[in-house]
Amino acid sequence: KNQVEQSPQSLIILEGKNCTLQCNYTVSPFSNLRWYKQDTGRGPVSLTIMTFSENTKSNGRYTATLDADTKQSSLHITASQLSDSASYICVVTGAGSYQLTFGKGTKLSVIP
């Protein structure tokens, strides 16, 4: 069964600090992995997307890594801001499929 597991479930950090969110998946065959940011009451917004041949992808203060061998990904946020408070969702697409397998998300709270 295709699954995406994220950790931690929730995280509280001080403004200005860095943090790393984890994602493990069992989706096979693999097409791509995306990280989304979802603010409360809003739709998900894409941060990064990587295929199996890409090990890292950056988008401003967000850097995602992918190890297709171990089926693990991480999202690193540097110099966190209050506006980073949101849920971060890891989503994996299988090869030859439109359908997405969603992780349950990590709820990040950045406090002053």
Place this chain on the structure above:
Amino acid sequence: GAVVSQHPSRVICKSGTSVKIECRSLDFQATTMFWYRQFPKKSLMLMATSNEGSKATYEQGVEKDKFLINHASLTLSTLTVTSAHPEDSSFYICSAYPLTSGSYNEQFFGPGTRLTVL
């Protein structure tokens, strides 16, 4: 580019009424759109896949007579919640898969519609 809109953003209705939610791809054509439902503090749950000009494909456990989907054009899909009940209250999100998606097969999400049934 790649903007998806939803209308309305919020709707409150009485139990027993029907509610229509629109999903539009504003700057691209989409042969396939998806409808998701999200409960508080939960991840998105796929309800159905909508293909332009054909019947929608519903996920197991989703009542097709309850959630009517129409994908009449390459830029518009609608979800109608018929005879809504309080348990249908949820956050509904659509996504669109562009006709020419490039190498990433990326879907683009709408901002969501909050439905509250009294």
